[in-house]
Amino acid sequence: MSGPPTAGTRPDEVRRHNRTALLRRLHVGGPCTRAELAAELGLNRSTIKALVDGLADAGVVVEQVSAKRTGAGRPSLLVLPQPRSLWVLAVDVGVEQTTVAAVGFGGEVLGTRGWTLPRGTGSPDDLLAKIGTACRRLAERIGSEPVGVGVSVPGVVRRDGFVHEAPNLHWEGVPVGERLAAALHRPVLVGNDAELGALAEHTRGVATEAADMVFVSVDVGVGGGVISERAALRGSGGYVGELGHMVVRPGGRPCYCGCQGCWETEIGEDALCRALGLPEGSPREAVVGELRALAGEPQAALSRLREFTDWLGLGLINVVNLLGPQLVVLGDLLAALPDAVVDEAAETVRERSLVSRAVGGIRIVASPLGKEAKIIGAAELAFQQALAG
Amino acid sequence: MSGPPTAGTRPDEVRRHNRTALLRRLHVGGPCTRAELAAELGLNRSTIKALVDGLADAGVVVEQVSAKRTGAGRPSLLVLPQPRSLWVLAVDVGVEQTTVAAVGFGGEVLGTRGWTLPRGTGSPDDLLAKIGTACRRLAERIGSEPVGVGVSVPGVVRRDGFVHEAPNLHWEGVPVGERLAAALHRPVLVGNDAELGALAEHTRGVATEAADMVFVSVDVGVGGGVISERAALRGSGGYVGELGHMVVRPGGRPCYCGCQGCWETEIGEDALCRALGLPEGSPREAVVGELRALAGEPQAALSRLREFTDWLGLGLINVVNLLGPQLVVLGDLLAALPDAVVDEAAETVRERSLVSRAVGGIRIVASPLGKEAKIIGAAELAFQQALAG
Numbered sequence: 001m002s003g004p005p006t007a008g009t010r011p012d013e014v015r016r017h018n019r020t021a022l023l024r025r026l027h028v029g030g031p032c033t034r035a036e037l038a039a040e041l042g043l044n045r046s047t048i049k050a051l052v053d054g055l056a057d058a059g060v061v062v063e064q065v066s067a068k069r070t071g072a073g074r075p076s077l078l079v080l081p082q083p084r085s086l087w088v089l090a091v092d093v094g095v096e097q098t099t100v101a102a103v104g105f106g107g108e109v110l111g112t113r114g115w116t117l118p119r120g121t122g123s124p125d126d127l128l129a130k131i132g133t134a135c136r137r138l139a140e141r142i143g144s145e146p147v148g149v150g151v152s153v154p155g156v157v158r159r160d161g162f163v164h165e166a167p168n169l170h171w172e173g174v175p176v177g178e179r180l181a182a183a184l185h186r187p188v189l190v191g192n193d194a195e196l197g198a199l200a201e202h203t204r205g206v207a208t209e210a211a212d213m214v215f216v217s218v219d220v221g222v223g224g225g226v227i228s229e230r231a232a233l234r235g236s237g238g239y240v241g242e243l244g245h246m247v248v249r250p251g252g253r254p255c256y257c258g259c260q261g262c263w264e265t266e267i268g269e270d271a272l273c274r275a276l277g278l279p280e281g282s283p284r285e286a287v288v289g290e291l292r293a294l295a296g297e298p299q300a301a302l303s304r305l306r307e308f309t310d311w312l313g314l315g316l317i318n319v320v321n322l323l324g325p326q327l328v329v330l331g332d333l334l335a336a337l338p339d340a341v342v343d344e345a346a347e348t349v350r351e352r353s354l355v356s357r358a359v360g361g362i363r364i365v366a367s368p369l370g371k372e373a374k375i376i377g378a379a380e381l382a383f384q385q386a387l388a389g
Numbered sequence: 390m391s392g393p394p395t396a397g398t399r400p401d402e403v404r405r406h407n408r409t410a411l412l413r414r415l416h417v418g419g420p421c422t423r424a425e426l427a428a429e430l431g432l433n434r435s436t437i438k439a440l441v442d443g444l445a446d447a448g449v450v451v452e453q454v455s456a457k458r459t460g461a462g463r464p465s466l467l468v469l470p471q472p473r474s475l476w477v478l479a480v481d482v483g484v485e486q487t488t489v490a491a492v493g494f495g496g497e498v499l500g501t502r503g504w505t506l507p508r509g510t511g512s513p514d515d516l517l518a519k520i521g522t523a524c525r526r527l528a529e530r531i532g533s534e535p536v537g538v539g540v541s542v543p544g545v546v547r548r549d550g551f552v553h554e555a556p557n558l559h560w561e562g563v564p565v566g567e568r569l570a571a572a573l574h575r576p577v578l579v580g581n582d583a584e585l586g587a588l589a590e591h592t593r594g595v596a597t598e599a600a601d602m603v604f605v606s607v608d609v610g611v612g613g614g615v616i617s618e619r620a621a622l623r624g625s626g627g628y629v630g631e632l633g634h635m636v637v638r639p640g641g642r643p644c645y646c647g648c649q650g651c652w653e654t655e656i657g658e659d660a661l662c663r664a665l666g667l668p669e670g671s672p673r674e675a676v677v678g679e680l681r682a683l684a685g686e687p688q689a690a691l692s693r694l695r696e697f698t699d700w701l702g703l704g705l706i707n708v709v710n711l712l713g714p715q716l717v718v719l720g721d722l723l724a725a726l727p728d729a730v731v732d733e734a735a736e737t738v739r740e741r742s743l744v745s746r747a748v749g750g751i752r753i754v755a756s757p758l759g760k761e762a763k764i765i766g767a768a769e770l771a772f773q774q775a776l777a778g
Binding site: 156158164165210211212224228229233234235236237239240241242243245246247248249250257258259314317318319321322323324325326351352353354355358359360362 | 545547553554599600601613617618622623624625626628629630631632634635636637638639646647648703706707708710711712713714715740741742743744747748749751
């Protein structure tokens, strides 16, 4: 049953709505002329002028005479976002490495800090304190306060920033959002790393045109993020789906989750190490190095990664049959796979997935953002809220 | 990137929005007083009066003095939906049986027609002609025209009513929506049977309170419908997910879809027949009869359906881990399973699904609507559009 109807829209709500749309256009699409803004947003030029003037007064944009000329009249003014006027902190809590970045309005990275910790060492307390310090240092260097904070965590994250479980960090029940918000005196939004990878690819990557897409990534574990009709898909309690814990090989290797033969045990980082003949838990550079070495040798790549490719393809058939995306983006460690492996898994899906056949073929591609996707997604999560405010 | 902003809302749009909300409230929730309508919809009493007066003039509702008294003042008038004032045709194309029903505003069934055909016999042309005739007969008996037509098909259905594939009907590429619309001169909406089962359970069944739910049903094949944040989940091109074609047993029985060991080959009707010691393709009554006989014998049920129960539980773990619903409803033939089997599969999910543990336990229940779910869903699909118009 649909809820109660909304009341009529008030003029100040329309103004705010239009301002948010304009800010998002500039943030995602970059500088453009007032005429382009009017055309793209479907607003008249006087409305655009009033909005841009307001933002220019606040120092959020500046206007310049454009070099482009489109007619005989005066050249349209070019509107440029000012990165330092509105900026956010983005945090990527990785299994081995944590990165904190200051990201400006328009997407420019204003500064970063990062550090490496051996896997499974470091308590949440220590890490959150370290993140807090790094965030404050970045703010001091920029000389102003961020408008928001976005955090990526490789775990089961609730919409309110509570991390139920982050097995590869050995975290359980950590209220990350609440703790960082108290330390930074700023609104903090927390997302699952693959969910934020999906947001990054949908906002600034290869999936900007895909209304329905799935992002599958490997960073030790296997995660997934789903965009459905241009919005993030979330289940009850705000938890996103855990694609890595789909059982694909009943009776297979035991997984920490309580099942056997999860997709994670078959295509996670350990499985990739085994396929490549590396010890499980090898440093990331070693794994990526082996994969890069196979890039120019498709036959060798397919033969060494035969079983891995089969499990990748099988899991993707399931993902596509259940969720029906038009595009699947393979992220993080999967973005380093040799093309021959990605192409073969994609071919398997096109041949054997009923849903792929129905929609006329689903595209499966490696992420162009690679391991940056998570921190870009964390920044975009913060900007989504900040630009709407 | 978000699209262009909407313009301000016009007064006539607000009125239409409010009328739709009021019609949906009466259709789904049944008769209630003007005061209840005002409270539930968050509208003032004069707005409700104007809307109800308009609907009463059109014959869509009548008002009666309510027996209920809530205060010292005049009793509030009770508003009753008039079933024959606004009615729809609902069609359930089943593998063995086709049913056509006339369903009135408020949900009352005004008449039905149905027939049985041996599996796989009958061309789409013949069946669509027969459905057209049955629809016209029902309209003649009621003496007015339906405001819409909803059709349930057990297959891969696109949003525009094109059936890409309905393997158990042996249909391929049938424009069901277009053909019936031409025959009936009425708007026709077509949905996948499990998608409509989900809609029925969410509107009138056990899932009215569940914002995120999954409906899994067996009618020969295995289908699934997903409601996410109170809306139907659809993939690209408007195709819904095909839960039955998730591979759960690699190397298992070949499925017509091109994979082996699909969930459908392990828990579809044939698998149930094998588990019960019946020949594959046994009549539906025989299968249901065997299941009913096991209802009072939990130990016998679990032992005869041991393997079936394991595959049911395993597939449900995957569905829950990928989609994170709060409730899973088992429909159609699965609704006839002995309680012991459903309870054991539910227990497996609660123990072994990471996502179930995160949200504090997911409920898995048999559908109370049973095999009626599909035709109720088809009617509700037609009403969704008709009441919004």
